Amino acid sequence: MIDYDVIVVGCGPSGLMACGELAKRGVKVLGIDKKPQLDKNLRTVSGYCFLDQPFNNEVIRTEPNGSKTKLHYSECGFTVEYPDSMEGVYHTYMVADSGTYWKASTTKKPLYHLFDADKCFSARFGWAHKKGVDFLTETLVHKVAQDKNSVTVTARTRGKDSKITCRKLIAADGLNSRIARLTGANAGRQFFAKGPTMEYEMAGVECPFDRGDMLFFGKKNFGGMQGALLMLPSPHTNDSFRLETISMLPASNGEKLLEYFTREGPYAHWFKNAEIIDKSGAIVDLISPMITPYKGNILFVGDSAAFGECLYQSATMAGYMGAVCTLKELDGKKGFEEYTRFWGDYFEWVKNSKRMADYLKRTMFTRYFSIREIDFLFNLSRKYPIVMEQAEATPYDYAAMLLQSFQAMDEVPQEMKDQMQMIIDADMATISSVIGKNQEA
Numbered sequence: 001m002i003d004y005d006v007i008v009v010g011c012g013p014s015g016l017m018a019c020g021e022l023a024k025r026g027v028k029v030l031g032i033d034k035k036p037q038l039d040k041n042l043r044t045v046s047g048y049c050f051l052d053q054p055f056n057n058e059v060i061r062t063e064p065n066g067s068k069t070k071l072h073y074s075e076c077g078f079t080v081e082y083p084d085s086m087e088g089v090y091h092t093y094m095v096a097d098s099g100t101y102w103k104a105s106t107t108k109k110p111l112y113h114l115f116d117a118d119k120c121f122s123a124r125f126g127w128a129h130k131k132g133v134d135f136l137t138e139t140l141v142h143k144v145a146q147d148k149n150s151v152t153v154t155a156r157t158r159g160k161d162s163k164i165t166c167r168k169l170i171a172a173d174g175l176n177s178r179i180a181r182l183t184g185a186n187a188g189r190q191f192f193a194k195g196p197t198m199e200y201e202m203a204g205v206e207c208p209f210d211r212g213d214m215l216f217f218g219k220k221n222f223g224g225m226q227g228a229l230l231m232l233p234s235p236h237t238n239d240s241f242r243l244e245t246i247s248m249l250p251a252s253n254g255e256k257l258l259e260y261f262t263r264e265g266p267y268a269h270w271f272k273n274a275e276i277i278d279k280s281g282a283i284v285d286l287i288s289p290m291i292t293p294y295k296g297n298i299l300f301v302g303d304s305a306a307f308g309e310c311l312y313q314s315a316t317m318a319g320y321m322g323a324v325c326t327l328k329e330l331d332g333k334k335g336f337e338e339y340t341r342f343w344g345d346y347f348e349w350v351k352n353s354k355r356m357a358d359y360l361k362r363t364m365f366t367r368y369f370s371i372r373e374i375d376f377l378f379n380l381s382r383k384y385p386i387v388m389e390q391a392e393a394t395p396y397d398y399a400a401m402l403l404q405s406f407q408a409m410d411e412v413p414q415e416m417k418d419q420m421q422m423i424i425d426a427d428m429a430t431i432s433s434v435i436g437k438n439q440e441a
């Protein structure tokens with residue numbers, strides 16, 4: 001006898017959505033996660049999202065609903081509720097080695113919105129729980145076996161193994177998916193890089209810039225260490241920020257960058273009265289996406305099949321579509337093939353590998369210019385402030401938006417404009433060749 005219709009391994013944004021949607025449609029479902037608590041996020045709690053603009057071929061329309069916000073997925077046709085209002089952010093900065101910076105602002109439409117990930121988790125978990133999902137927490141799935149009609153997982157809860165069976169399994173176990181490794185579903189995916197990221201959420205930061213995100217790069221900002229740091233406004237208070245590093249292994253580099261930046265670097269005075277309210281870290285694998293995100297009775301949704309990240313918003317979309325298509329598969333239809341078409345049609349890097357490169361260019365393009373050239377460009381941008389009604393500022397299009405703003409300036413020599421065009425057109429082979437390289441003086 002089979003225990004569940006569906007087991008969902010991993011209860012992050014994609015897994016929780018899949019669990020709730022399946023239970024809502026009458027399916028007997030079990031959600032398993034190694035975390036002890038499913039209504040909380042493990043990473044620092046603040047996040048950004050792209051609303052009322054296309055991202056991964058979906059436009060999420062916002063509708064304020066009292067103190068809450070309804071998020072309508074207009075293409076996929078479903079709605080989730082965020083239990084608060086959502087702040088839009090209108091300014092974005094890049095800050096170089098020597099202190100010069102580039103800034104772009106929008107006047108009409110925010111570049112992106114902020115959310116509190118804890119609030120997302122508690123809303124989604126509460127909803128899924130009400131729909132009747134069974135959950136097993138503090139449980140690690142460490143073996144998976146399947147035959148024609150079922151999947152058996154071996155799950156360890158506080159040191160004790162148990163075997164649980166299901167007809168279909170949804171692997172929503174994130175970027176470094178163990179299930180993808182165990183089942184051989186990663187075969188054919190190309191590995192590009194592995195890097196640590198460390199995050200601090202800090203309150204009491206005295207930042208003189210307009211409320212926006214700041215990408216700091218250049219060795220002077222980090223005491224000679226190679227890396228970059230993204231500082232994002234946090235939805236908690238106006239003086240709180242999330243600081244996130246981008247660096248090379250070993251993992252300790254992330255914390256070293258943060259400590260130098262906040263205590264000794266050129267901007268340390270912003271943090272003299274600040275306190276760390278949250279800390280987290282992750283090792284991120286960059287591998288090409290799965291093209292066919294299923295194997296037998298197992299469907300891979302969200303980051304488990306992705307290049308880099310789906311982001312919460314698109315992981316939620318993948319979870320919803322994963323549930324809809326798994327239901328069809330349970331009914332004997334070709335649901336997993338339908339999901340594969342959705343995966344390829346919506347997530348841009350599945351069919352167009354250049355979009356993987358575009359996703360990384362914001363942090364990579366500076367490697368193609370010397371520090372003197374960056375200073376020249378950033379100083380010019382102070383002369384011609386970049387203020388637009390709205391901008392293409394998703395990770396896919398941010399670098400092109402920035403580089404095109406320089407290409408439009410008469411003072412920029414043609415040779416540099418050509419170099420910018422080369423970066424705009426660059427594919428993954430070109431971009432991955434500069435990962436981890438030092439910048440010229």
Ligand SMILES: Cc1cc2nc3c(=O)[nH]c(=O)nc-3n(C[C@H](O)[C@H](O)[C@H](O)COP(=O)(O)OP(=O)(O)OC[C@H]3O[C@@H](n4cnc5c(N)ncnc54)[C@H](O)[C@@H]3O)c2cc1C
Pocket residue numbers: 009010011012013014015032033034035043046047048049139140141142172173174175178179197199244282284301302303304309310311312313315
């Ligand atoms: C540093 C950093 C910053 C980010 N910032 C943002 C942001 O600002 N905005 C945004 O939208 N996105 C952000 N992301 C990306 C976002 O977190 C992911 O895209 C999203 O969480 C993917 O959702 P998921 O459900 O597919 O996977 P995950 O959220 O990774 O969830 C996977 C779940 O599976 C569980 N699990 C894994 N293996 C097992 C196992 N073997 N057994 C049992 N349970 C298991 C994990 O505990 C976890 O709960 C960020 C990511 C990182 C690393």
